[in-house]
Each structure stands twice: as C-alpha cells, then as structure tokens.
Amino acid sequence: MFTMIGDIVGSRALKDRARAQRAIVATLGRVSESLTLAQRLEPTFGDEVQGGFPTIADATLATLLIRLELNWLAHPPPTADPEEGRTPDLVVMRFGIGQGEVRVFEIDSQPIRQDGPGWHTARDAIDSLGKKAGARYVGPEDTSWPTPAAVNAFLVARDGLVDTLNHRQRRMLLRALHGHSQKAIAELETISESAVSQAFARGVSAVRDAQFLFGKV
Numbered sequence: 001m002f003t004m005i006g007d008i009v010g011s012r013a014l015k016d017r018a019r020a021q022r023a024i025v026a027t028l029g030r031v032s033e034s035l036t037l038a039q040r041l042e043p044t045f046g047d048e049v050q051g052g053f054p055t056i057a058d059a060t061l062a063t064l065l066i067r068l069e070l071n072w073l074a075h076p077p078p079t080a081d082p083e084e085g086r087t088p089d090l091v092v093m094r095f096g097i098g099q100g101e102v103r104v105f106e107i108d109s110q111p112i113r114q115d116g117p118g119w120h121t122a123r124d125a126i127d128s129l130g131k132k133a134g135a136r137y138v139g140p141e142d143t144s145w146p147t148p149a150a151v152n153a154f155l156v157a158r159d160g161l162v163d164t165l166n167h168r169q170r171r172m173l174l175r176a177l178h179g180h181s182q183k184a185i186a187e188l189e190t191i192s193e194s195a196v197s198q199a200f201a202r203g204v205s206a207v208r209d210a211q212f213l214f215g216k217v
Contacts, residue, residue: 001038001039001052001053001054001099001102001118002038002052002053002054002055002056002058002059002097002098002099002118002139003039003050003051003052003053003059003097003098003099003100003102003118003119003121003122004050004051004052004053004059004062004063004095004096004097004098004122005048005049005050005095005096005098005119005122005123005125005126006048006049006050006063006066006093006094006095006096006126007046007047007048007049007093007094007095007126008020008024008047008091008092008093009092009093009094009131009132009133010092010131011047013089014089014091015088015089016087016088016089019087019088020087020089020091021043021047023070023073023086023087023091024043024049024070024091025043026073027066027069027070027073028041028042028043028049028051028066029041030065030069031062031065031066031069032051034065034178035053035058035061035062035065036053036054036055036058037051037052037053037054037058038052038053038054039051039052039053039102039112040112041062042110042111042112043111044111045111049066049093050111050112050119050122052102052118055215056097056099056137056139056146056151057214057215057217058215059097059137060097060135060137060151060154060155060158060211060214061177061211061215063095063097063135063155064158064162064177064207064211065174065177066093066095067092067093067162067170068170068171068173068174068177069174070087070090070091070092070093071090071167071170071171071174072170072171072174073086073087073091074086074087074088074089074090074091074167075090075167075168075170075171076171077168077171077188077189077190078189078190079187079188079189079190092133093133094126094129094131094132094133094134094135095125095126095134095135095136096122096123096124096125096126096127096128096129096135096136096137096138097122097125097135097136097137097138097139097151098117098118098119098120098121098122098123098124098125098137098138098139099118099121099137099138099139099140099146100116100117100118100119100120100121100139100140101116101117101118102114102115102116102117102118102119103115103116121138121139122138124138125137125138133159134155134156134159135155135159136152136155137151137152137155139151145217146217154210154214157210158207158210158211161203161206161207161210162203162207164202164203165199165202165203165204165207168189168199169199169202169203169204171188171189172185172189172196172199172200172204173204173207173208175188176200176204176205176208177208177211182196182197182200
C-alpha cells in the first residue's frame, strides 16, 4: 500500500482555521469519490490528513486533486454556487507519500489507529519538505518500479508547472483531470473557448497529460 500524509503549510496565518478545516474535510470527500482507495482519506490530528492507495499513481493524483480542490474553494469560478463552502484563504498543503507494511490496530476508529514502515516512510517524505508545499515520495530503493528518484522527479516537475498556473488555470486543470471538454470548461468559466485553449497550451494540458501518463508506467 502507498500511504499519504498531508499537512497544512502556514496554518497559523489562516484567517479562519475552522473554515479551513471544514474545507479540507469537504475536499477529502470529493477526492475520495474520484480515486480508488486502499484506506479512507480522513483528517487525523492537528492540521494533518492521511490516506492509503493501491498504486503510486493514485497517491500522486490524490495530492494534485486535493491541491486543486482547495484552490477551487478559495477562488471559485463565476458560475459556482454561492452557498458552496468557501474559504477566505487559499489552504496550502504539503504531502509525504510512503510505501511499506501497515499494521492496523483499530480500523473503525477515527482516525484509523495504525503503524508500520508504510507510515514511517510517509513521515520521512513529508519531513523532507520542511515547511515547503509540494509532495515527496520515500520508498524501497531496490525495486524496479516505483523508484524514489523517478517518482520525485515527476512530482517536482509537475508541482513546479502547477505553480506557474493562475487560479483560473488551476480550476481548468481540475476539470480537465475529471474529463471535461474545453467547451464545458469555457462555459463554466464564462470565457471563450479560445481563452481556454490558450490556457491549455500554457501548461494545463501538459500537467493533465503527464499525470495520466504517469499512471500508465
């Protein structure tokens, strides 16, 4: 199993921590509907979240979807439901992904009580980021796939490209990952298809395609 730990970056600077926590819970619920899970995505203690995935592709996609969903809540499109839970701040997170044995003590507790090398490596991965946003992977070096160097090269390049996208382009990326057409995205954003096409050319399609291709390795 591939384990994931997430943590808010700069949580003390948030204007409304309670709303930020509610936004994270809502985000985890939406992301859970889009992915195959080995363990549920859930908040744990303090500002952390956790989850388990059957593949490294699912784990890396989860980190991207969480980031994009949180961007959506802080910077929704003009057509968004005004009653939808929003946040006054953009909640930024860092993620550690690990691989290894997991020992579950209480599956029905919230959060799940567990331990093992899978969680230790995820903790090592998130600690390697320091206070920076992003995602890192720690796993066995003696496997043909996934090798930590290859996974981390992908994560660094992917997240670096997402950093260059503005809030609207990140919303487009989220919809593109869910299979929406450029026409549908244009209607959602109330802009022309030409403007959407330009955004895709500036990085949206590259991130989408890279993430999908990574899942086929």
